[in-house]
Amino acid sequence: xxxxxxxxxxxxxxxFHLGCLRALDDxxxxxxxxxxxxxxxxxxxxxxxxxxxxxxxSDFDSDMCMLLKKGLQKDIVLxxxxxxxxxxxxxxxxVEKFDRFVSSILKKDPSLLRYxxxxxxxIDVLNRELFAGLKVSAKRRNDMDxxxxxxxxxTGTAFRFSNRRAGDWKHGELIDWDIDxxxxxxxxxxxxxxLPALDRRWxxxxxxxxTFHRVILTDGGxxxxxxxxxxxxxxxxxxxxxxxxxxxxxxxNAGRGxxxxxxxxxxxxxxxxxxxxxAHRRVQESxxxxxxxxxxxxxxxxxxxxxxxxQDIKLINLPSxxxxxxxxxxxxxxxxxxxxxxxxxxxxxxxxxxKNLIYRYLTELx
Numbered sequence: 001x002x003x004x005x006x007x008x009x010x011x012x013x014x015x016f017h018l019g020c021l022r023a024l025d026d027x028x029x030x031x032x033x034x035x036x037x038x039x040x041x042x043x044x045x046x047x048x049x050x051x052x053x054x055x056x057x058s059d060f061d062s063d064m065c066m067l068l069k070k071g072l073q074k075d076i077v078l079x080x081x082x083x084x085x086x087x088x089x090x091x092x093x094x095v096e097k098f099d100r101f102v103s104s105i106l107k108k109d110p111s112l113l114r115y116x117x118x119x120x121x122x123i124d125v126l127n128r129e130l131f132a133g134l135k136v137s138a139k140r141r142n143d144m145d146x147x148x149x150x151x152x153x154x155t156g157t158a159f160r161f162s163n164r165r166a167g168d169w170k171h172g173e174l175i176d177w178d179i180d181x182x183x184x185x186x187x188x189x190x191x192x193x194x195l196p197a198l199d200r201r202w203x204x205x206x207x208x209x210x211t212f213h214r215v216i217l218t219d220g221g222x223x224x225x226x227x228x229x230x231x232x233x234x235x236x237x238x239x240x241x242x243x244x245x246x247x248x249x250x251x252x253n254a255g256r257g258x259x260x261x262x263x264x265x266x267x268x269x270x271x272x273x274x275x276x277x278x279a280h281r282r283v284q285e286s287x288x289x290x291x292x293x294x295x296x297x298x299x300x301x302x303x304x305x306x307x308x309x310x311q312d313i314k315l316i317n318l319p320s321x322x323x324x325x326x327x328x329x330x331x332x333x334x335x336x337x338x339x340x341x342x343x344x345x346x347x348x349x350x351x352x353x354x355k356n357l358i359y360r361y362l363t364e365l366x
Contacts, residue, residue: 001034001035001244001245001246001247001248002029002032002033002034002246002247002248002249002250002365003033003034003035003036003037003231003244003246003248003249003250004024004033004035004036004037004046004249004250004252005036005037005038005039005042005226005227005228005231005249005250005251005252006020006036006037006038006039006042006043006045006046006227006252007039007040007041007042007221007225007226007227007251007252007253007254007255008039008040008041008042008043008189008219008220008221008225008254009040009041009042009221009225009254009255009308009333010040010041010189010191010332010333010334010335011041011068011071011072011332011333011334011335011336011338012041012254012308012328012331012332012333012346013040013041013042013045013254013333014041014042014044014045014064014067014068015068015338015342015343015346015347015350016252016254016306016308016328016346016347016349016350017041017042017045017046017252017254017350018045018061018064018065018068018343018346018347018350019346019347019348019349019350019351019352019354020250020252020306020350020351020353020354021045021049021057021061022061022347022350022351023306023350023351023352023354023355023358024250024354025057026351026355027355027358027366028366029250029358029365029366030057031142032365033142033144033250034142034144034145034244034246035144035145035146035147035230035231035244035246036049036050036144036145036146036147037146037147037149037227037228037229037230037231037244038146038147038148038149038188038220038227039149039188039219039220039221039224039225039226039227040188040189040191040219040220040221040225041189041254041333042227042252042254043148043149043184043185043188043189043220044126044130044185044189045064046146046148047130047131047146047148047181047184047185048060048063048064048130048131049141050140050141050144050146051131051134051138051139051140051141051146051181052141053139053140053141053142065343067129067130068337068338068343069337069338069339069340069343070337071335071336071337071338072122072125072129072335073334073335073336073337074337075125075128075129076118076121076122076125079121079122079124079125080118080121085116085121088116089116089117089118089121092112092114092115092116092117093114095112096110096112096113096114099111099112109214113199113200113201113214114196114197114199115199117195117196117198117199118194118195118196119186119187119190119195119196119197119198120186120198122186122189122190122195123180123182123183123186124182126182126185126186127180127182130182131180131181131182131185133180133182134180134181134182135178135179135180135181136148136161136162136163136166136177136178136179136180136181136184137163137178138163138181140163145162145163145164145244146162146163147160147161147162147227147230147242147244148160148161148162148184148185148187148188148220149188149220149223149224149227149230150184150187150188150190150198150217150218150219150220150223151217151218151219151220151221151222151223152168152170152171152215152216152217153197153216153217153218153222154214154215154216155168155170155171156223157169157170157223158220158223158224158229159187159215159217160230160241160242161177161179161184161187161188162242165177165241165242166179166184166241167204167241168241169239169240169241171204171206171211171213171215172204172205172206172207172211173204173205173206173241174202174203174204175202175203175204175205175210176202176203183198186198187217187218187220188219188220189219189220190217190218190219191219191221191333192218192219192222192276193272193273194334197216197217197218198215198216198217198218199214199215199216200214200215200217201213201214201215202215222276224283225255225283225284226251226253226283226284226287228249228251228287228290228291230242230243230244231244231245231246231249232245232246232290232294232299232300233245233246233294233299233300234299246300247300247301247302248300248301248302248303248362248365249291249300249302249303249304250303250304250306250354250358251287251291251303251304251305251306252305252306252350252354253284253305253306253307253308253309254308255281255284255307255308255309256277256281256308256309256329256330257281257307257308257309257310257311257325257329258309258311288305291303291305301364302361302362302364303361303362304354304357304358304361304362305357306350306353306354306357307353308325308328308329308346308349308350308353309325309329310325310353311325312324312325315353315356316360317356317359317360318352318356319352322352323345323348323349323352324349325349327345327349328342328345328346328349331346
């Protein structure tokens with residue numbers, strides 16, 4: 001089984017992953033991918049790829065380029081500013097704050113859900129632009145499996161949606177698991193600084209019992225920014241809802257890698273953002289070591305990690321038009337409109353790295 005992981009990283013990740021997918025298509029491997037695990041920005045492109053079986057790869061490629069050039073920021077802002085949405089969200093915000101105040105006095109958990117929020121309006125945008133009301137059980141390209149990762153803030157665990165089931169190890173399996181695809185993707189991509197966590201009360205089944213739980217879902221990158229865990233062997237299916245032990249892994253990582261110490265994070269937002277970047281990078285480094293261990297011990301046959309932040313000096317047999325790390329590494333992760341030149345560079349680096357690494361480490365697949 002060949003598994004593909006698409007990391008988080010907003011529009012930078014979506015463009016980089018587009019290039020990785022182009023390489024897999026050119027190498028004749030795209031139709032051999034049996035499972036995709038996606039996080040945040042990787043969930044947007046990964047879900048659109050998986051759930052567009054009626055489109056050729058060329059059409060999918062064209063659609064993603066159009067989306068990147070258009071961006072999603074303006075659509076989200078316009079959705080938020082619609083009078084109906086503005087009134088509903090403002091009223092709910094006031095009532096929800098009052099509920100929290102009263103609950104703090106009574107020393108109990110607040111009961112009112114935070115709904116609707118900008119994330120709920122993000123769901124509407126995704127439905128309109130990409131997913132047209134699709135459910136997670138909808139038909140997929142080559143009947144591949146897909147796992148869309150989010151993070152549940154109350155328990156601090158991974159919460160994952162797939163075309164078969166949804167839930168986490170703490171709450172159990174979501175009974176009404178066949179939710180809107182746009183909802184799963186929005187939960188995965190709800191970056192804390194920009195989009196509120198998705199607030200829902202759902203019914204779960206665990207150990208033969210049905211219970212309701214309130215879940216607070218945020219960006220999947222908070223827990224696992226690479227999305228590799230569900231693809232690794234030796235996961236216990238009695239504990240983990242999503243287990244896809246793969247023989248080969250292609251792990252597309254849109255992280256920035258080692259920093260050039262170019263900024264001074266003094267203010268609050270830069271400090272917190274910088275802290276998240278460091279935490280992400282440390283977790284990713286641990287994942288890289290784990291992948292090497294899995295290969296060395298024979299638990300997987302091989303893997304490659306096309307890495308946007310890869311130090312180029314470690315690469316060999318590079319093409320003359322190679323797009324370097326310094327050319328792309330500082331592109332932001334927001335979903336502002338992206339120019340043709342930036343799409344060319346980000347996707348080009350993903351394509352070049354993927355081909356270079358597969359030719360070097362996974363020739364048996366070709």
